[in-house]
Amino acid sequence: MNYCSVVSSSVVKEKAQELGFHKVGIAAVDRGNHTEAERLQAWIKMGYHADMEWMNNPKRQEINLIMPEARSLVCVALNYYTPHQRPEGEEYAKISRYGWGRDYHKVMHKKLKALTTWLQSLEPGVQARYYADTGPIQDKVWAQRAGIGWIAKNGNVITREYGSWVFLGEVLTNLELESDRPHTEHCGSCTRCLAACPTGAITQPFVVDANRCIAYHTIENRAEKLPEAIAPHMQGWVAGCDICQDVCPWNQRFAQDTDVVDFQPYPENIAPKLIELAQISNEEWERRFPASALRRIKPEMLKRNARANLDASRQCNDTESNYL
Numbered sequence: 164m165n166y167c168s169v170v171s172s173s174v175v176k177e178k179a180q181e182l183g184f185h186k187v188g189i190a191a192v193d194r195g196n197h198t199e200a201e202r203l204q205a206w207i208k209m210g211y212h213a214d215m216e217w218m219n220n221p222k223r224q225e226i227n228l229i230m231p232e233a234r235s236l237v238c239v240a241l242n243y244y245t246p247h248q249r250p251e252g253e254e255y256a257k258i259s260r261y262g263w264g265r266d267y268h269k270v271m272h273k274k275l276k277a278l279t280t281w282l283q284s285l286e287p288g289v290q291a292r293y294y295a296d297t298g299p300i301q302d303k304v305w306a307q308r309a310g311i312g313w314i315a316k317n318g319n320v321i322t323r324e325y326g327s328w329v330f331l332g333e334v335l336t337n338l339e340l341e342s343d344r345p346h347t348e349h350c351g352s353c354t355r356c357l358a359a360c361p362t363g364a365i366t367q368p369f370v371v372d373a374n375r376c377i378a379y380h381t382i383e384n385r386a387e388k389l390p391e392a393i394a395p396h397m398q399g400w401v402a403g404c405d406i407c408q409d410v411c412p413w414n415q416r417f418a419q420d421t422d423v424v425d426f427q428p429y430p431e432n433i434a435p436k437l438i439e440l441a442q443i444s445n446e447e448w449e450r451r452f453p454a455s456a457l458r459r460i461k462p463e464m465l466k467r468n469a470r471a472n473l474d475a476s477r478q479c480n481d482t483e484s485n486y487l
């Protein structure tokens with residue numbers, strides 16, 4: 164059953180803003196548009212998903228397989244930037260901003276659940292289901308369609324107001340809501356992120372090969388050892404990688420401090436030492452990362468990532484001393 168008359172887009176947007184979302188936009192489910200599904204297929208065919216086999220789920224390419232009656236997506240973004248900076252020095256391990264504070268899935272889900280329950284309470288028969296990274300939905304594609312921001316050359320959605328330091332989520336509904344216009348792309352002729360990526364993971368503008376991405380290897384790769392092509396180039400990163408976002412002029416100019424207290428970093432996440440993480444015990448890991456998105460990185464993986472960085476800097480120092 165579809166509803167087009169009783170619920171207006173502006174009321175839904177007001178509610179999302181009242182719940183604390185920093186951006187909200189609405190996208191219509193368009194059965195005729197297959198461009199993004201084809202691009203996703205091409206990406207998978209190239210093997211760019213590495214061992215993330217769950218990227219193959221056909222629902223990711225066809226939203227109506229998730230909810231046949233779906234007519235609209237209420238897309239939201241939550242700013243997570245805080246003004247903290249990492250210290251210089253090769254003894255420090257780098258943790259990417261998304262993992263500094265409380266697990267963003269928990270924070271997003273709480274707000275999205277409230278929005279979903281509110282939508283369902285409007286009328287009997289309203290269907291609504293929420294996602295934030297956790298379901299077979301292309302969060303970035305829908306965010307761009309809903310006018311939140313654009314999928315940029317570094318593979319992230321950039322907003323004009325907050326740069327790319329935003330988490331994305333959406334509520335899928337059978338309500339027929341007035342949609343926003345898709346966001347236009349504003350990377351222009353810039354290629355800073357492509358040049359800065361130490362492993363050449365951005366194989367062409369807008370396309371990230373997970374096999375070459377430090378974020379993939381530190382977070383998702385469960386192998387005992389990291390590939391030779393990656394390990395020497397990690398530049399201190401042990402949990403995700405922010406290089407292609409740090410160099411982006413939109414982030415440098417427009418990042419704003421978040422008002423979400425949950426995203427304030429756990430103090431030990433800003434300047435951990437590689438040597439400490441290389442030998443972290445299970446108990447210490449439990450103590451340091453409660454309710455954190457970094458729990459996906461098991462203690463063995465964290466140790467492996469830290470060791471790879473230590474080995475790389477040792478080899479680098481050895482090479483330098485050979486030239487002295």
Ligand code: B12
Pocket residue numbers: 198199200202203206215259260261295296297298299300301302303304314317318319320321327328329330331332368369370371373376378379382383402403404405407
């Ligand atoms: C798989 C995945 C990854 C993979 C692959 C990364 C990627 N860029 O896709 C890995 C593990 C590497 C990863 C890393 C990170 N991720 Co991630 N990831 C996802 C996930 C689960 C799916 C993304 C996806 O569908 N990728 C597949 C490709 C095909 O999708 P795509 O980039 O959207 O592809 C479009 C363009 O490439 C374009 N395209 C493709 N080919 C071509 C060719 C041409 C010529 C053109 C013009 C365009 C074009 O079309 C495609 C479809 O429109 C989403 C959550 C979700 N459910 O959507 C989070 C998500 C994208 N990740 C997120 C984050 C925060 C990160 C990291 C920043 C974490 C970190 N600090 O380490 C890094 C960033 C790495 C990077 N540079 O992209 C956020 C991004 C928020 C934002 N502002 O965009 C998301 C949205 C989670 C969330 N809900 O907030 N991630």
Ligand code: SF4
Pocket residue numbers: 317359360361362363364365371375376377378379404405406407408
């Ligand atoms: S996250 Fe790091 S490794 Fe991955 S594309 Fe960006 S700069 Fe390259």
Ligand code: SF4
Pocket residue numbers: 315316317318349350351353354355356357407410411412413
């Ligand atoms: S660094 Fe430049 S090319 Fe890369 S995402 Fe930012 S604006 Fe786009």
